[in-house]
Amino acid sequence: MAEESAVKSSPTVMGSGGLTVEECEDMIQRSFRTPMVKFLKENLEKTGCAFGDNFIKAVHCDQKVSGGYVAGEGIMVCSNHMDIQDDVNQVVIHELIHAYDECRAANLNWANCAHHACSEIRAGHLSGDCHYKRELLRGYMKIRGHEQDCVRRRALKSVIANPYCSEAAAKDAIKEVWDVCYNDTQPFDRAP
Template identity: 40%
Template sequence: MSESTSTATASDPASLKGFTWWRRKITYQTGLGLTPEAKLQFETDLTIKTREEDCARCYTYRDQMMQTSPIVRFMLENAQKVGANISDANIVCDYCPELMGGGFHPELGIVLCQNRILSKTHLEDTLTHELVHAFDHNKFNVDWLDLRHHACSEIRASTLSGECRLWNEIKKTGFGGFGRKFQTCVKRRAAISVAANPNCKDKEQAERVVDEVFESCFKDTRPFDEVYK
């Protein structure tokens, strides 16, 4: 193999597979025989390769959930019924620098943060959460800059998506406060989202707004008949 061919291969993440990739990784970790330029190139390749793998995995999970998940299919159907323009065309995977699993934009659709998705179940919960926002936006004409509107949709999304299911909370926080774990999780997640709203002053205001609307929004399970914890 010529030097020019070797250089081209080294800079092409798609070609770095199997033994070749791991040999380079070990070389990088040990630092043996690695020039500063080669180290920089490896870091670049690693970033690109990781993002490509995360993206492919995210889209595979998305497609599987849209085809087989009862809750995703149910929410997608009901969001579309109330006028949400949501389909696989605008449910996209992308890299997110923020600590978030996904996001909804009324005009652009839904983003799934490929670098934050931990499993198929995590993606299922995240996609369902964002589909609740899509449903709410069209059903209730949500003003996302109104903190009470925002808080209500976040409460509903965390309640209905499954992300606060009891076993998840027990694994995170133990058995203490068993009877209130579900509600505590919903409030916590809603307050974190509201705190990021540009019209929210601070964490304390977010928590206060969530508390103000919690009872009525927590009880509103539309389009579901009830919530399974």
């Protein structure tokens, strides 16, 4: 994990059995055919941040995370925490939103709790991580307000994992940037 550019990652394990790195690499390649991944890739390129073949890689992870974005290096998908194509697609989409945020913000600093919180809020809201069906599968059964609760909960887990952010700092940062970041839907016209 990088020092100054703290690894950005989703703190929950999505799968239980896991894939080999090779199986996961194949699924990453398949994810490029999905409309959401295509859209995000095109918008990264429009913003001036095209990425090469090794920008998204499958890796075996010792930590209990599904993937992460490392500033200046790219996206990792934790093969041993993936089970199905949808898991891989979801991680790729979430992490591409972090890459987009870094590309469009010249001064984004992952060690800054508010910056990190903003990108986590956006990624949770725009990626589909908090879709009702996903929440139901995680055991959260709230009918109203589930999406915002989920985004807050998942953003908090990720920001707390940042070595530069205490739990109190993470909570304060999320509260401070919530309205602006939750309502920032770029590069989408509206939240998908």
